[in-house]
Amino acid sequence: MISQKQIKEIKQIGLKIDHDVSFNGKSKGNNHLQRTVNLASHIAKKVGANLQVVVAAAWLHDTALPTGDDYNYKNNLQIVKDILKDITLSEDDRNAVAECVASHEGTKIPESLEAKVVHDADVLEKVGILGLIRHTWKMTNLKNIDSEKIISDDLKKIIEHIEWRKNMLQLEESKNIAKNLTIEIDNNIILKLIERSAQMANKGVITEKIAVTLKDILNKNQLLILEKQLNQKYLTI
Ligand SMILES: [Fe+2]
Ligand SMILES: [Fe+2]
Structure with a gap:
C-alpha cells in the first residue's frame, strides 16, 4: 500500500520534473498533471482500480519527457524505476506504478487495469480542443513543427495523432467522457487554432x-x- 506521505513525495517529484526540467521549464505552471490525476482518480473509482497506484503513476507519467522521447516503453520504464528507487515501496507497488507510466502513451497496449486508467486519463487530455492545443504545444517545443509556418502536413499529423490516441481509449467510462469533451470543428478553424497555439507555445506561453x-x-x-x-x-457530478 502506498501511503499518503509517499504520494505527496511522488507528487513533488512529478511536478518538479514537469515544471522545471521538461522543455527547460517552459511548461512551468501548467496544470496537466493535476488534471490527469483528477481524471485518473475519477475513472479508478468507477472501475475499481487501485487508487494509490493510479494516483502515483499519474503524477509520474510524464517523467520521460526531459529525454525528448516519452513514446518509448522501455525508456519510460527505466526512468520511473530509477525515480522510485528513493521511495520505499513494495516490489509489487513499484512494478505496478512503473507499468502504468511506461504504457501511458499507448505505444504498448496498457495491460493492467491501473495502466488502462492512467493511459485513458492522459488520452482525455489529448482529445478535443485542449488536445489540439496541447499536442501543438508539444510538437512546437520538440521542434517538430515550425511555429511560423504551419503546413498542411503538420495539420494532418496533429489531427491524426489526436484521432489515434482517442481510438486507443481502453475503458467504457473513458470513452463516455471523451464523447462529452469533443465537438465538431472545421479543419480551417483547427488550422487557425494550431497556428495560434504554435506561435504562443514558441514564446513560452503555457497551454x-x-x-x-x-x-x-x-x-x-x-x-x-x-x-x-x-x-x-463535470468530474464532481
Ligand atoms: Fe506523455
Ligand atoms: Fe501526459
Whole structure:
C-alpha cells in the first residue's frame, strides 16, 4: 500500500520534473498533471482500480519527457524505476506504478487495469480542443513543427495523432467522457487554432494561457467545451 506521505513525495517529484526540467521549464505552471490525476482518480473509482497506484503513476507519467522521447516503453520504464528507487515501496507497488507510466502513451497496449486508467486519463487530455492545443504545444517545443509556418502536413499529423490516441481509449467510462469533451470543428478553424497555439507555445506561453485567447477563433459552444475540459467541474457530478 502506498501511503499518503509517499504520494505527496511522488507528487513533488512529478511536478518538479514537469515544471522545471521538461522543455527547460517552459511548461512551468501548467496544470496537466493535476488534471490527469483528477481524471485518473475519477475513472479508478468507477472501475475499481487501485487508487494509490493510479494516483502515483499519474503524477509520474510524464517523467520521460526531459529525454525528448516519452513514446518509448522501455525508456519510460527505466526512468520511473530509477525515480522510485528513493521511495520505499513494495516490489509489487513499484512494478505496478512503473507499468502504468511506461504504457501511458499507448505505444504498448496498457495491460493492467491501473495502466488502462492512467493511459485513458492522459488520452482525455489529448482529445478535443485542449488536445489540439496541447499536442501543438508539444510538437512546437520538440521542434517538430515550425511555429511560423504551419503546413498542411503538420495539420494532418496533429489531427491524426489526436484521432489515434482517442481510438486507443481502453475503458467504457473513458470513452463516455471523451464523447462529452469533443465537438465538431472545421479543419480551417483547427488550422487557425494550431497556428495560434504554435506561435504562443514558441514564446513560452503555457497551454492554459493559450486557451483563454481563442475567443476570436472558436464559437461559443467550442469555448464552453474547452472550459469544461480545463475546469473539470463535470468530474464532481
Ligand atoms: Fe506523455
Ligand atoms: Fe501526459
